[in-house]
Amino acid sequence: MKSTIGKLYLIPTNLGDDPVWDVLPASIEAVIDIIDDYIVENEKSARRFIKKIHPKKSQQSLQLQVLNKFTESAEKLSFLNACKEGKSIGLLSEAGCPAIADPGSDIVQLAHQQNIQVVPLVGPSSIIMALMGSGMNGQSFAFNGYLPIGKNERKAEIKRLEKLSYDQNQSQLFIETPYRNNKMLEDLCTTLNAQTRVCVACDLTLSSEYIKTFTANEWKQINVNLHKRPAIFIIHKD
Template sequence: MTGTLYLIPNTLGLNDDASADPLAAVIPEHVRAITAALPYFIAENAKTTRAHLKLVGLTHPLARPLQDIRIKELNVNTEARELPELLAPLAAGEDAGLISEAGVPAVADPGANLVRLAHASGIRVKPLVGPSSLLLAVMSSGLNGQSFAFNGYLPTDAGQRAKRLKTLEDRSRSERQTQLFIETPYRNGALLDAIASICHASTLVCVATDLSLSSETIRTQTAGKWKSEIAAGRTPDFHKKPTVFLLLAE
């Protein structure tokens, strides 16, 4: 009998407080209990996974010492030929957790191919509840939550980025579909500048920063309004902060 691949949610960040249970507000109790019992993790980043397990251990003692928990990395550099080895313990009957560096695994995350292989190998896949920045952004934006698409990162080249933005805006207009994308946090300002300059003044644009944290900010207004505020020097406080951008063309 094969093991179960648990899809373990991670936090989107932690607040600077001295809470005795810093995970309580974002990671359900039963998820922490399952996480604490697992002997093996497939992680986007081993260091952040160990840090997360230390926090889990504050309220749910780990089944074995942290140094004895096996963690193997699965990231953008992992080749397809390496995936079967990552699943080998599950094929032998051991349970494991797939965990992202932040948020839920296999969504905007390199874990999707491993999950697909688990299904093909007859391994049970069990998703667990936790924070997703993309869904939180859609929920809070006021844009179309019936039809939306995540587009990952846009090109960094200004010309290619402008072309991509126009394509997404046209698609949004024709399909009434909310378009989501993200950026490396230190380039948030450049991306918002491009959106405000390239998109039609009436296109709705939401900027959702530090979701689930005490510093969270979410604002939806037209591209024209954003352009005016940028010209006046009033830009969001989002430099080097994880941000989701959404647009909906009228």
């Protein structure tokens, strides 16, 4: 008889400390109820999240494998062994949706290679929510991760993305380390064409959520403190 292969569930998490049920569907509790094996970025925060979702879940029953930028490729190959034994596995991100700007994409790729069914669950993606709230082109867009840190390299990349947005009518999204957010907005204002639109979307889904789109020139007149607030930046030159 052919043995049953477990599934890989991609389980979203909340983006901050606000109540989880404000942003996550109740179906996530049912999934966590049946899964004991997880692939996570941080064991402590993963256990805390699971407890919030399912307080009665036995912490002793949890089997957690840590996936981060230091995880070796050879080690990742064993992460889905439980699926081959008929157990389902949950993949958790630190914030938002697994595999989106997240190391979990490597595990999803392995699942496809090993013919393991991948089940993405509904949850908040800061990238998509920022684009939704920006008023920019949702038909054509690109997420570019982090921009260079060096002053000259960063300026050149900002100008390249601006030109790309104009040539392709494509919104360009990127992020910055939260403590450098204010400097990022300053650099955008001084580097971009005055009429290029800039969206800043930070603290998404939280009570302090802030989403505004202005031209680079208009942003120069606006006083907003983005320090240590998770943010998405979007630019588009029309």
